[in-house]
Amino acid sequence: MRSEQEFIDGLYARVDALRDATEVSVGDALAQGDTPRQARLERDILVAERSGLLAALNAVDGSLCFGRIDLSPVEGGPAAGVTHHIGRIGIRADDLERTPVLIDWRAPVARPFYLATGHTPMGLRRRRHIATAGRHVTDLHDEILDLGDRERTGHEDPSGDAVLLAALNSARTGRMSDIVQTIQAEQDRIIRAPHRGVMVVEGGPGTGKTAVALHRAAYLLYEHRELLAKRAVLIVGPNPAFLGYIGEVLPALGETGVLLSTVGELFPGVHARAVDTPEAAAVKGRAGMAEVLAGVVRERQALPDPVIAIEHDRDVLMLDAGLVRVARERTRAAGLPHNVAREHFEGHILNTLTDMLAERIGTDPFDGSNLLDPSDITQIRDELAENPEVWSAVDQLWPRLTPQRLVADFLADPDGHVPDEDAAAIRRPSTGPADWTPADVPLLDEAAELLGEDDRVARALADRERRTQVAYAQGVLDVSYASRTYEFEDKEEEDAEVLSAHDIIDAERMAERHEEDDHRSAAERAAADRTWAFGHIIVDEAQELSPMAWRLLMRRSPTRSMTLVGDPAQTAEAAGVGSWEEILAPYVQDRWEHTRLGVNYRTPAEIMDVAAGVVRAERPGFEPPRSVRSTGVRPWAREAGDDLPGAVAEAVAELTPAEGRLAVVAPKALHPALAARLDGVTAGREPDLTRAVVLLDPRQAKGLEFDSVLVVEPAAYGTSDLYVALTRATQALGVLYTGELPASLRGTGLE
Ligand SMILES: Nc1ncnc2c1ncn2[C@@H]1O[C@H](COP(=O)(O)OP(=O)(O)OP(=O)(O)O)[C@@H](O)[C@H]1O
Numbered sequence: 001m002r003s004e005q006e007f008i009d010g011l012y013a014r015v016d017a018l019r020d021a022t023e024v025s026v027g028d029a030l031a032q033g034d035t036p037r038q039a040r041l042e043r044d045i046l047v048a049e050r051s052g053l054l055a056a057l058n059a060v061d062g063s064l065c066f067g068r069i070d071l072s073p074v075e076g077g078p079a080a081g082v083t084h085h086i087g088r089i090g091i092r093a094d095d096l097e098r099t100p101v102l103i104d105w106r107a108p109v110a111r112p113f114y115l116a117t118g119h120t121p122m123g124l125r126r127r128r129h130i131a132t133a134g135r136h137v138t139d140l141h142d143e144i145l146d147l148g149d150r151e152r153t154g155h156e157d158p159s160g161d162a163v164l165l166a167a168l169n170s171a172r173t174g175r176m177s178d179i180v181q182t183i184q185a186e187q188d189r190i191i192r193a194p195h196r197g198v199m200v201v202e203g204g205p206g207t208g209k210t211a212v213a214l215h216r217a218a219y220l221l222y223e224h225r226e227l228l229a230k231r232a233v234l235i236v237g238p239n240p241a242f243l244g245y246i247g248e249v250l251p252a253l254g255e256t257g258v259l260l261s262t263v264g265e266l267f268p269g270v271h272a273r274a275v276d277t278p279e280a281a282a283v284k285g286r287a288g289m290a291e292v293l294a295g296v297v298r299e300r301q302a303l304p305d306p307v308i309a310i311e312h313d314r315d316v317l318m319l320d321a322g323l324v325r326v327a328r329e330r331t332r333a334a335g336l337p338h339n340v341a342r343e344h345f346e347g348h349i350l351n352t353l354t355d356m357l358a359e360r361i362g363t364d365p366f367d368g369s370n371l372l373d374p375s376d377i378t379q380i381r382d383e384l385a386e387n388p389e390v391w392s393a394v395d396q397l398w399p400r401l402t403p404q405r406l407v408a409d410f411l412a413d414p415d416g417h418v419p420d421e422d423a424a425a426i427r428r429p430s431t432g433p434a435d436w437t438p439a440d441v442p443l444l445d446e447a448a449e450l451l452g453e454d455d456r457v458a459r460a461l462a463d464r465e466r467r468t469q470v471a472y473a474q475g476v477l478d479v480s481y482a483s484r485t486y487e488f489e490d491k492e493e494e495d496a497e498v499l500s501a502h503d504i505i506d507a508e509r510m511a512e513r514h515e516e517d518d519h520r521s522a523a524e525r526a527a528a529d530r531t532w533a534f535g536h537i538i539v540d541e542a543q544e545l546s547p548m549a550w551r552l553l554m555r556r557s558p559t560r561s562m563t564l565v566g567d568p569a570q571t572a573e574a575a576g577v578g579s580w581e582e583i584l585a586p587y588v589q590d591r592w593e594h595t596r597l598g599v600n601y602r603t604p605a606e607i608m609d610v611a612a613g614v615v616r617a618e619r620p621g622f623e624p625p626r627s628v629r630s631t632g633v634r635p636w637a638r639e640a641g642d643d644l645p646g647a648v649a650e651a652v653a654e655l656t657p658a659e660g661r662l663a664v665v666a667p668k669a670l671h672p673a674l675a676a677r678l679d680g681v682t683a684g685r686e687p688d689l690t691r692a693v694v695l696l697d698p699r700q701a702k703g704l705e706f707d708s709v710l711v712v713e714p715a716a717y718g719t720s721d722l723y724v725a726l727t728r729a730t731q732a733l734g735v736l737y738t739g740e741l742p743a744s745l746r747g748t749g750l751e
Helices: 002-033 037-059 110-115 160-171 187-190 209-223 227-229 240-246 278-285 289-300 321-333 338-362 374-385 390-397 405-410 421-426 440-451 454-487 507-516 522-527 548-555 580-588 605-616 643-657 670-676 719-726
Strands: 064-071 083-087 100-103 123-134 136-146 200-204 233-236 259-260 307-312 315-320 536-539 561-565 590-598 638-641 664-665 692-695 706-712 729-737
Touching: 002 037, 002 064, 002 083, 002 100, 002 123, 002 136, 064 110, 083 110, 100 110, 100 580, 110 187, 160 719, 187 209, 187 590, 187 729, 200 209, 200 580, 209 227, 209 233, 209 536, 209 561, 227 240, 227 522, 240 259, 259 522, 259 692, 278 289, 278 421, 278 440, 289 405, 289 440, 307 338, 307 390, 315 321, 321 338, 338 440, 374 405, 405 440, 440 548, 522 692, 580 590, 605 719, 605 729, 638 643, 643 664, 643 670, 643 706, 643 729, 670 692, 706 719
Parallel strands: 083 100, 200 561, 200 590, 233 259, 233 536, 536 561, 638 729, 664 692, 664 706, 706 729
Antiparallel strands: 064 083, 064 123, 123 136, 307 315
């Protein structure tokens, strides 16, 4: 222990020095004034890199080093063999060779720490887990991997799983923690999989899918740092509470360049806070919606009914349906999105009207030939283009549309586009910004694709902005020029060689530099950009996403570099897709990899038996993942009697762990009555999961984990919701019901 403590002391001394030096260099760089462009760029890169390093150093401070591997001696090497300490990030010594002091867990050298066994020692004689509290070593656990090795340290862990079991049994905090000290071999293979395309990770509750997905993100950021720092990694989760739950894992691994989001947050500018009925969400999520919306857009490309009369220069021009149809077909033939195509439509309409007018005023009454020359025709066209009546006709026939307007109008009046039953489910007369739901977001995204950006307006605005910037830069330069004369007056002699900004830069270039000054990280820029292409996308609870949500995500991943984790047995959303084949075939055919996790690290065997029984009542052959531990504590079920809230309060008092968290999972309708009886309980849309007792409905419980769980009124849930609710506990489970215990729970081992 003493020698490990000395190592850790030395490590932190190095980290502190590194942190100080980094802080100073960031401070110095930022303090540099106006420097030439190249120097500024280098400065910005340095600031970004060092700030990242600082963030990483600060984030991992708590338990920087957690392991050590001792390699078997080899000929020519040290007699005792080489040792490497393994940690959350890599640290090098301040010597000429920059010798590694701490090996990043993601480095290939660290891999045997996770994979070596007595059977396949991978060159190791010993694996050591180092437990620390802050900067102090509190315990060591050694596994002997070279069975011929006689040396003993007194810290041997014969079964090799003491550290894992301690982690699994520890009190929960309401925030997921990383598993970097105890990644298991089957998990490690997925985390480091070299596969670049779509990888599906399937596994039952508690098999570490979420943990694996997050560690894979960290691994990919390490392995492909340059690409992913630019393109960012997106992690998609089912709801904001879940994202809050997993939000600390990557920072604790020193990684901050990741965007965590629900699908409902992926349309910049729209905050989808309203809630759909399950029927509405299911209808909106269907793949057929893409075609429906395309039809809605086509319908907005209207024909006159029967004509539009345009007054022009004492003439009246009649734009009839036949003429407009021709213009419309020609425009559509170009295959452009609606708003982009409008420019073409405008051109066709102007040409049509020009021909009409030219024919009317230029035809020779004697021989029918046209007396106008090309410049007359151009003039007629230009005059028509000045006529507001022409533009109001174009607006009517091919209106500029926003995705929000299009989808809102469609939802207000879906009749005729979808079957009556579906229209009834999704109809929503009021369409203010507060009415958007998560299921609307993929529709908005689809609409944005169909409409395209008419970037003429954006271009004009950008142009104006640029002119303002150039004017501003010119002002700055003028000031700097004026102050130069003033400042340098006395020192003219000695500073004669000093160049001012004015000498080396013109206003145009200075404006350019201002434009480039975007200090946001790739993840921040990605969050604000609907068309961002992410370097890698990780989707948790992937089984819940609708076909329309998949269309949105695939647009964000043109390279199809994705990790999808999920468990079809836990599918709750009616819109969710039943099979991976169905989800993926339209995008990658069968070019995707399928991996499985088979060990349940969360739920003890006693609880898993009950949960599995529920699914078996519906699917007799169902095989749950194997629990890695049993606690000897039997889960129980009780009839609540007449006072359900009272019985819940009693059970809560019994189940609340001394340390750790309890979740009461109950149907939403019961929440007000239960919350009124439970002291200090947290509930609502995004409950604070770090509080001791949390009240959730089964959907909110998805992906989360607690020490104890009380399931209330199980008869109110469908099979998959009940399965999810029953598999959230690491220690204890109670079930309270009124009337009869549901048949699926009978005979499952409940006490
Ligand atoms: N190798 C490991 N070492 C320590 N803890 C682990 C390990 N693997 C998984 N766990 C723990 O097991 C629990 C379940 O993991 P996780 O939430 O990732 O499972 P999941 O498969 O996503 O579950 P669900 O489908 O039920 O949401 C977590 O507390 C996680 O930290």
